[in-house]
């Protein structure tokens with residue numbers, strides 16, 4: 001059976017599956033994400049503004065991080081994954097996220113990024129689960145795109 005492999009791409013390939021617009025996107029609708037992502041339709045005209053753009057918790061509007069902390073992991077800022085329960089997540093990677101606090105112990109179980117352990121992170125103000133802190137040779141936050149604005 002390929003059940004596990006289908007739910008969990010890492011099991012089959014050893015690699016994550018970055019978002020690739022050429023392949024079509026299977027993520028569920030994310031109505032709040034449209035304004036936070038620089039669309040290809042506006043090349044360059046927002047770049048200076050985006051450098052200082054605050055990124056907020058979509059639930060309580062607390063400041064989580066800002067656009068300057070955005071980073072690319074394995075060549076991609078955004079990644080799409082399934083968790084072991086088959087739930088899809090689209091995450092955005094940030095070097096630092098002062099508004100997100102880690103919870104629980106670090107584990108390598110089911111990690112999306114080989115070589116990295118993870119902890120849950122939640123909004124420091126409203127405690128919403130916002131994503132994960134990955135630590136390995138370096139560290140970064142993978143924050144759920146639909147929970148940012």
Ligand SMILES: [Zn+2]
Nearest residue numbers: 057060123126
């Ligand atoms: Zn919040």
